Amino acid sequence: MNEANYQYKDFVATRLYCAKCRASMPVVERLLLVLPDGYLYEYLCQECGEVLGDRKVSLKAGDQQLF
Numbered sequence: 001m002n003e004a005n006y007q008y009k010d011f012v013a014t015r016l017y018c019a020k021c022r023a024s025m026p027v028v029e030r031l032l033l034v035l036p037d038g039y040l041y042e043y044l045c046q047e048c049g050e051v052l053g054d055r056k057v058s059l060k061a062g063d064q065q066l067f
């Protein structure tokens with residue numbers, strides 16, 4: 001509808017439920033580990049810093065020689 005709302009779509013506004021804040025909170029994505037075949041990110045509550053989850057991102061073929 002309003003295209004101006006989409007100009008920052010690269011910033012993924014992930015929200016996860018935080019037990020401490022008792023609400024769905026915006027999270028900060030932090031690179032936790034570089035693995036041989038991907039990256040492990042963890043998600044921290046933007047408000048209290050509690051770890052709310054993690055995510056493994058596999059490298060695409062061709063990216064594996066970067067490091």
Ligand SMILES: [Zn+2]
Pocket residue numbers: 018019020021022025045046047048049050
């Ligand atoms: Zn929190």
